[in-house]
Amino acid sequence: MTAAAAVPPDPCPTDDVLLGRGRELAALSRALFGQRLVALTGPAGVGKSRLAAVAAAAAPQLRPCRVRSVDLGGLLAPELFTSTLAYVLDVPAQREGSELGALARVLASEPTLLVLDGCERLRGQAAAGIEFLIDSCPQLVVLAVGRSTPGSRYERVQRLDPLAEGPAVALLSSRARQFGARAFVRSGHEHLDALPLCHLLDRNPLAIELAAGRLTELTPRQLMSEVSRPAGLLALGSAGAASREPGSGAGGLRALPERTLREAAAASHELCTEEERTLWARLSAVPVGFDLAEAQQACGGPELDPHTLERAWCGLIRSSVLVPYGAGAQRYRLPFLLRAFGREQLRELTR
Ligand SMILES: Nc1ncnc2c1ncn2[C@@H]1O[C@H](COP(=O)(O)OP(=O)(O)OP(=O)(O)O)[C@@H](O)[C@H]1O
Ligand SMILES: [Mg+2]
Structure with a gap:
């Protein structure tokens, strides 16, 4: 596999194996x-x-x-x-x-x-x-x-950025159908409520799949109020554990991904240094979209002198805990899932 002889054709499949990519x-x-x-x-x-x-x-x-x-x-x-x-x-x-x-x-x-x-x-x-x-x-x-x-x-x-709106909604509807959330699909709610729900999930495919699993029991409105709380968002995936086993749902329904959102966030946290964890927790309380100077102002202090904070800032960018916010400027944000996890950590730190 050396230099390209021709531009490869777009090999994107048309079903929901890879939506919107x-x-x-x-x-x-x-x-x-x-x-x-x-x-x-x-x-x-x-x-x-x-x-x-x-x-x-x-x-x-x-x-x-x-x-x-x-x-x-x-x-x-x-x-x-x-x-x-x-x-x-x-x-x-x-x-x-x-x-x-x-x-x-x-x-x-x-x-x-x-x-x-x-x-x-x-x-x-x-x-x-x-x-x-x-x-x-x-x-x-x-x-x-x-x-x-x-x-x-x-x-x-x-x-890789979050899914665009259309594919995010398509993924939610498709998985809801495959997980057996028939009421959601039949009610027409998918058109009214799917987009705001996907935004609350950061248009993150894993969060969308796990949320679709909850639509077997909850209406989209109920689910929205649940995932707008950090603990509710992080709990996605735990309630549907019974239907994780392939084929365990009636009629050979699709199995849920084998992890919860909390586990996904915790896996990133585990790989961070102590100072990165402290900055992550403190940034979770800062209104979304900040640059390094704003982070210094809002999060500097004990355990995070300016030099240590800058090192932690770079580490969080390197590990995709902070992702670019807006085009061009050096502004970043915590994805909602990681923000929710950081909020919990902050509570622990200030207890
Ligand atoms: N474009 C897509 N279309 C359909 N399903 C998708 C798409 N992207 C991801 N998924 C599904 O969303 C879930 C999360 O995706 P994936 O495991 O690829 O994420 P990841 O970025 O590798 O996460 P991690 O950093 O935790 O390894 C999986 O169940 C995957 O099958
Ligand atoms: Mg992966």
Whole structure:
């Protein structure tokens, strides 16, 4: 997979496997032709893994290559990156230190797209290993997917934003139907109430899917009042646990995603430093849309002197806890889900 001979066609499927990501999919597919390391990044639940999976499945149709996917979600420590990669790619055990070389020999044998999903777990400490593989394997392209990027000089970053309004509403309606929320679908509420509900969910696909699961019991109005409270938003996913098992719902209904919104937020929190957690909590009380100077003014103080706060600010941007707010200016915001989580943490800190 080297330089592109032609611009790939838009391979966006027409069903609800990947709603509203045609432009992003085309951009990602193009990048996989021309770049050696593409980093697909964005906050929890925004749809990175889904987009990456569709792009990877389409890649061999655009240019012959084998696709190898590695889920780093369970990686306990960044130092285990090389051995995890070797294990998943079936590279025989090596003497200490030569694992990367053996991996390079395997990956250099034919054109390969290597998808690394869950790169936030690498905490920016695997860039050298990835660069070694890229330097050693001329036909290797790496798609690094995660809430943060590997931090390599080779990476070309593609940031994923929330769904646009139309696809967000389409996803809510589609999942509500698949989860068996027939009253919602029949009542015509989907047209009246779906859009404000999707806005309350930040047009985040994971939040939308989990909310759709609640529409089997609640009207959209009831659900809106529930998710407008931070605790209600974070609880999404816990109430529908019984219908998680595939096929557990009547008539072979679709299964809910296997995690709650609180777990999704907590997974980001777990990877933050103490100072990042403090800033995250304090920023959750600041009206949405702030720059560094405003953050200094509102959140500086004990445990966050100006230098420490700036370091934490950069860390939260790197890990997609803070996302750009508006075009152009250096303003950021906390996605609603992470804001809700921060509010809870702030209460704990000030208790
Ligand atoms: N465009 C889309 N169309 C349909 N479903 C989607 C879309 N994007 C995401 N989803 C669904 O939303 C859920 C969250 O998506 P996904 O797991 O890809 O998020 P993520 O950004 O990888 O999250 P994390 O950072 O927690 O790994 C999944 O169940 C996925 O199938
Ligand atoms: Mg993911």
